[in-house]
Every structure is written in C-alpha cells, then in structure tokens.
Amino acid sequence: MSLHGRTALVTGGGGPLGRAFARALADAGAARIVLVGRSERALKEAAELMGEVARTAVCDVSDPDSVRALADEVADEYVSLLVNNAGVAGPVKPLVDIAPDEWDDVFAANVRGVYLMCRAFLPPMIEAGRGDIVNVASVSGKRPLLNRTPYAASKMALLGLTRTLAGEVGPRGVAVNSLSPGPVRGPRMDRNFRLTAQLTGCTVEEAERDFTSRSALGRLVEEHEVAQALVAMLAMPGLCGADIDLSAGMVAPA
Incomplete structure (x- = not known):
C-alpha cells in the first residue's frame, strides 16, 4: 500500500518516537505529516527538521474539546493515516501506593486519547472507504511489568480496543492495527x-x-527500528486487527 500522496497524523509528534515515525513516513512517500502534541515548542523543533512536508497542531488528546478543535483545524487535510502514539509512562511503584489520580492520568492519555482521536478522524476514512489506524501499544500489555500496573493495564486495554475497532471498520475499508514496541x-x-x-x-x-x-x-529497541516497523506494517495488504511485536524478544514472561 503506497504512502505517496497521503496525509498522516502522528500524535505525540514532538517526542523522540513521534519524530522517528514522522521521518520514516515522509521518507516512505507521505505527502504531508501532521505532528500533534501538547508542546508547541517541541512540535516546531520536530517540524523544522522535516521541512515543508510537516505541519503542527497543539492538542491534548485526552480532552474532547481539544480533539474537536484539532479536527476542525486540519479539516482541509484528508487524514488517511492516523498514528496514535501519544501516551504517558505513569508511576513506578506498587499498586497499593498509586493514587487514583495517577491511575486516571495514565488511562486518560493512553486509552481515552486513542478513543477520542479515532472517533474524530474515522468518519472521513469510512466515507472514503479506505484508511489506516495504527495504535502504538506496548509489549507491557502482554507480559507482567512489576510496579507499573496502570501502564501495563492501559496497554492491554489498547490491544482490545484495536481488535474490536478493526472488526467494526474493517468491512468499511479501514485497517486498524497495533504496534507493540518493547523498551525503546x-x-x-x-x-x-x-x-x-x-x-x-x-x-x-x-x-x-x-x-x-x-x-x-x-x-x-532503537527508535528507528520501531519507525521502520510502522512503515513495514503499512506495506502489508490484508493486515487488520493485528498486533506487531517489536520487543527484541520480550513477549514471554521472565
């Protein structure tokens, strides 16, 4: 599936992995990359490295109003590829020491944000009968990660979201998959x-x-390896409802 002429939107676009995704997509022929994140400074720095292919937009993906405003801001673009990369690592401590607000913050960014972005950008893909959504999950959603329960639980939830959404919109021509990096x-x-x-x-x-x-x-795992995996997934016709592991072999519990 060629990326030539397509517009891709990458959340978490100001971070290291978001930048790697954006560069790899541009190198693979994407005509426009919309970099989305909460830090305008980080987004501008990322865009400057990419040149005219990049466009930036500030958004908190966990906020419905902010996502709605983002969709309005980029309505002149047909986003046929959505990469849900934004997320937070959360606390590193035993579950009994994690405050409810800390738990909720992780799920807001890692799960709610993906739901809101898909909800906002799916309709044009469904109408056009084609599109791709790649949710950046984690190997931590498939194996124990001690003292990181909210993060691991949120990534497992994201795998369930991916598979179910793929079943809903796959018949409409939209492929939904997840990419699960190991420790990057x-x-x-x-x-x-x-x-x-x-x-x-x-x-x-x-x-x-x-x-x-x-x-x-x-x-x-290196950032460029994860970015290459994303491009490889998009070149695999028929891939839908799948999860691609790129963890250096860290799937099985230790």
Missing part, C-alpha cells in the same frame, strides 16, 4: 531505570541490565 532506548526508559533503581535500591546500570536480560536479544 531514550529519555522515557532512562527515567524508568532511574525510578526502578530508587525503588529497589540497585544502581541505574543494574536496573537496565536486569530489564534487558529478559529479552531474547538482550538489548533495548
């Missing part, structure tokens, strides 16, 4: 290793070694 090298994993070290009393280096030892390849 970058600021978020650095934060998680630091918090894990504080919680368990080990060093940051030990926290990282313990985590990566659970994968078959014994390493973290």
